[in-house]
Amino acid sequence: MSAQLAVNGGDPAVPETLGKPWPIFGALEERLLNEVLTSGQWWRGGYADDGDSKVGQFEAAFARFQDAEHAVAVTNGTAALECALKAVGIGAGDEVLVPAATFVASATAVLLVGARPVIVDVDPRNYTIAPAAAAAAITPRTRAIMAVDYGGMPCDMAALDALGRRHDLAIVSDCAHSHGSQWQGVGTGALGDVGAFSFQMGKTLTTGEGGMVLTNSQELADRAYSYHHIGRIRGRRFNEFHVPATNLRMTEWQGTMGLAQLTRLAAQTEVRERNATYLAGRLVEIPGVAPLWRDPRVTRWGFYFWHFKFLPEQWDGVTCAQFRRALAAEGVSCGTGHTQPLYQHPLFAGRMVVGGEGHPPATPDAAKAVDFRRLDCPETERIYATEACSLQHRLFLGPRGDMDRVLAAIGKLWAHQDELRQVAV
Template identity: 40%
Template sequence: MRTAPFPDWPQFDDSERAAVVRALDQGSWWRHGGKEVDLFEEEFAEFHDAPAALAVTNGSHALELALEVIGLRPGDEVIVPAYTFIATSTAVQRRGGIPVPVDVDPVTFCLDPAGLEAVVTERTRAVIPVHIGGHIADMGAITAWADPRGITVIQDAAQAHGARWRGRGLGQLGSMATFSFQETKVLTAGEGGALLLPTEESYEDARTRHNCGRARDLSLRTASSNYRMPELTGAVLRVQLGRLAAQTEQRERRHEKLAAALSGIPGIIPQGRDERCTVNPHYMTMFVLDPGELGGLDRDTVAHALLAEGIPAFGGNPAIHRTEAFWTARTGDESVEDIARRCPNAERLGHRGLMIPHQVLLGGDQEIDDVVEGVAKVLAELPRSGAGQP
């Protein structure tokens, strides 16, 4: 249906080239000999209304470092959404903890606070809400539940750069937040990550730990690892950060049109929006195939058909308990089916969810119209077979 390419990603120009040369000309390419990473941290923290930010090697390491900072011990439990990319639960397991999946909200696809009380135990140390697709989880309810119980909240904001909750940046929500700058993200340098820290004390602790346990006076304070971001990465991210607000504004406008049009197609249920999420960068336009309308239509078949029509579309992540990786490290006593029974929304998303990448929203009206036309065509023309997935 469409042969013209959609907007490229990443987007860059001579500004990134100049930034890389500037970093090279410093003569030192690691953060302790240059200034690009330091400046990026300051700018990233300000952009998110945070007291401080720490740049690290990637988003997975950002999560692991956050868990190290809170002192997660082997056997501690951490509540995570059943529907998220596997790195959220893997970070817990790599620190020796036990990830405990809970269901997600059927409208926003983010962690559902209503499921927290059913899984909390005396071993629960933290909860990691994921701001899926750029939509912020219900931080008010999650924090109100966690704080009286002494449970730490860590925001997984790998998909939510620049998102705002009731007009406030993620750094104003009173908890650590972790980010990824991997190639597909709305802010990217190919790889990289960051943490927002709520206090100066937590920043200094994280900074020591990300530097092999070495404090500012070079004394070795604790056993940790090397999570430092190189200067060239920091230089590229500074330029990319300067574009993010304008790109987000455009994505917000285009997404409103795309979501409204998709919701008019029988069998399509787009990700909804909590009005308290006042800015969403729309890392993905997410929607679900309604089994009531499209019960005999396989999600992966739809995704392949859309790609064949020239429309970029991908099947959603499987629920984490449906991956082999989840079970190769420490878990609780529940079986796959035990978790599946109490996480029906995650099951539905894992089986029937589809994603359109954010760069589509950087196009014009024609790009939006073509996506809608492509989805409608595929759903109308693909044959049904069997009862389909749940």
């Protein structure tokens, strides 16, 4: 019998490229970049008279887009997280709850401010931090919850806010994936105490590299400002420094790119969400796969990657890894998100002591050993090993017909399980 599946040499179900290439740019980006070039003003400046800077305009525009009152633009998303943690006062001796399913920077930023990430499991319905797991991990040293909008899916902010209020914890949102997302009509980054965005090139709003801290608190915004501007205080003399801090200033190149890309974001978010809603609705017609649960309080979903579930128990011995590999060969590139639970990275692999070699100094109390090898987040482990399938946001920028092609490719795999079971991974 000749091979049907593309992974075995058959014809792919989707020979054409889906979605759009990323990033998307045009004459606007060229014009604005050229404006910066010829202005000779390539850095933001000292901020004393900042109204005209591109970065200042981008801060105001992006904060408005996400419903936040204040913004501090920085060099990248990891720096934005660090800045956000500094703003809420996290430091040596503190613990921050971080979900096991996320990019490593959510936890690295905690280490970089001298605190300890306490890694907790996620809600299997939507892969965001499980409020019950977070509650169970609270100790007298816990100071904050890192609410990662994984893939762009907003966390259960009602539950996390309640937990935060009960235990006096700051809610720091990692919004690196959630540009455009809304929870109960309010943009991410304007929820909780402070939010941190990434504008790295793959993100749905990109400046190549870049990041931003958003908050509704003037006090937190001022602290973030000082931390990203070498310890200056807003409105004070340029040569006056108040706290030990670093330089995370965004350049005018990035600011102008942010302004240009932002003009495209609302329409792109709408197209992606329309296509994803259609795909989710039709996916339930195919056995063996299912969309993630979308909480009805998620009023807009601006996703970075779109997860769906492979349901191993419904397949006759086929694994998720075989499925993903074969789907990619059919022309639908498919990943897992971030491949493994946070604590399985080499960074956490040894018996690590916060404050030990290679880590920031910590108080004697915080220098207690944490054996990350003994950590066990069963849902996150199961999700990455057997269930998670993620599609890139650019796949959703084309016509609805592209979604039908994705469905056809998945349906083809379901119909050829005998062949799929033999696929090497």
